[in-house]
Amino acid sequence: MNDAQAPIVPAVEVLAFDIFGTVVDWHGSIVRELGRRYPQVDGDAFALAWRAGYKPAMVRVMSGELGWTLIDDLHRMILDAILPQFGLERLGEEERRELNRVWHRLDPWPDAVAGLQRLKRKYLLCTLSNGNLGLLTRMAKRAGLPWDCVLSAEVFRAYKPDPATYLGVARVFDVPPDRVMLVAAHHDDLAAARACGLRTAYVVRPLEFGPAHPKDVAPQAGNDLHSRDLLHLADLLDC
Amino acid sequence: MNDAQAPIVPAVEVLAFDIFGTVVDWHGSIVRELGRRYPQVDGDAFALAWRAGYKPAMVRVMSGELGWTLIDDLHRMILDAILPQFGLERLGEEERRELNRVWHRLDPWPDAVAGLQRLKRKYLLCTLSNGNLGLLTRMAKRAGLPWDCVLSAEVFRAYKPDPATYLGVARVFDVPPDRVMLVAAHHDDLAAARACGLRTAYVVRPLEFGPAHPKDVAPQAGNDLHSRDLLHLADLLDC
Incomplete structure (x- = not known):
């Protein structure tokens, strides 16, 4: 499948994922x-x-x-x-x-594993989470999250939204910042990444805080993509 | 399959792999x-x-x-x-x-992918290489090396045989050093890991330097396991 949003992001090589709330349902x-x-x-x-x-x-x-x-x-x-x-x-x-x-041991959202598997065919997939490497690795192994590389604040000794984290991903993979796209369910995280020159994709997770506390998931200007879930993101990126 | 060497290493949780020469044929x-x-x-x-x-x-x-x-x-x-x-x-x-x-773009030894897939069922698999994260990640993606986590000297800002690298793996996964086993085709790497309290498995790679320069692959005292290749290592570890 394709979509009108896709041509915006032709040069992206690396998708970096926020984890808590975006990929897993804490x-x-x-x-x-x-x-x-x-x-x-x-x-x-x-x-x-x-x-x-x-x-x-x-x-x-x-x-x-x-x-x-x-x-x-x-x-x-x-x-x-x-x-x-x-x-x-x-x-x-x-x-x-x-x-x-x-x-x-957090469980992935129902679309996460299948969406990541599709995205992995075309992009290099890494985590970019404030979670530590041991946490992210054990979570991925249990849940079947198919990362190419587990990156963390622990590697950069700085927590998001510190620019050292977003720019660190570009540095690790030796690409300009605009070849990295941050995927996250949080507009503040995406805004900080965008300020560093990264591309950004918002993922709608209205129930991140539970069914009793639905959150506002309206699009915000500035994001390259706005996706319903990771399967929809794979559609938007033609995977 | 099982083997007489296996009962020595009951408590290992993490297998950390040297890469150049051990997993891939540089x-x-x-x-x-x-x-x-x-x-x-x-x-x-x-x-x-x-x-x-x-x-x-x-x-x-x-x-x-x-x-x-x-x-x-x-x-x-x-x-x-x-x-x-x-x-x-x-x-x-x-x-x-x-x-x-x-x-x-180094190619894996013929046994590597299948051996790692078996070992991954039972152990957490990571790299512990002096290669940088970008290099190791792209190599793994191209070759299909199924790491749970890519660790590198780059994470620890120290090159093997610095103890910070071996002990860094144990720290990342929050386990005592003897729950980590270094897998390598180089006795000096294994000796340095052993000095830090890690378990060690030697892998025989007689043609690491090419068919014109066969290397001595005799067992050395001190290693917990001595394996012909990664499939044999999976046998020894009952995977």
Whole structure:
């Protein structure tokens, strides 16, 4: 299939994917895990509280208040902080460690694996996530996400939206920034990539925050592509 | 299939692979590329001369004489230096650049893809090569090498045999060093990994330097496994 949007992006060689929310359903996965382990807890509120601590934690790292810290460790700090709010302060070290690894076991959105397989025929596919390499690798192995290369903030020692991350992808693959397209469900991530000269594709994920909290997925000016999911993105890119 | 060597390594989770010579046939690939492009040149001597510059170039980086330099750039420096010896000093920028990318197009040994596919069912597979990420990723995509994660000296800003590389794999995957096994066709690489607490598997590649220069592939004490190729390694590891 083809589409009117496709001719805009003839020279792209590398597709770099945001992961949390774009490729995998963090909210639904955490709700399901909580439901299995601690059915008395409000999984929706728990998932939202855990995720809400994420950006502030990264800001503390990038401001220098915290030294360089992997997302696995930031997730654990946030987890320890929120457990009492949900009556789970009694959890021991092993249970906390195991629960924290839910981020390694997030389920892909239903279109993700098939969409990536199609896109992989034509493009070099990498992750560009603030998640650490171990997290992203274990997630991909479990879910069958067919990355050509796992790239992470960990490689660049900087968290998105730091330009070092977007430009780092272009540098790793020795291509000009406009041969890299960031694929993400977040307009702020895409805007930061665009400011570095990357191409951008928005992916609509209205239920990223769960069915009780639909998010605005209206197109924004400036993105090269606006896709309903990764299968639609494959259509738009003629894969 | 099983084998007497297997019970030694029950706890390994990650197999980290040396690449040049272990997984891909750099000598044969360069000889074939030279034969197609410049049939008047002695491809065997050319491949050996190019590769001979590799370790000295990395030593210059690790000693601080050169700043951090990717293998793509080291390969290019060595190429520029040897071209006159082979009557190729007339090559222009574009031809040099294209020839230098032969390292992205190295062919795997015949057992490599099938062996890795078997090993991948049971282990997390990563590269641990001095090759840069772009090189390793493009090589894997072309050859069908099914890595779970591409790791490189580039991630650790240190070249093997620096301990930061071997220990870096364990750190990335958050496991003790003895849960990582380095797979390599070079005893010096394996010895350095072993000194860091990693498990080690030797792979016999008698023709790494071409059929005119068979290398000694006798077992050495200290390696956990000694394999004929990656299919045999899969046998030994019960994959």
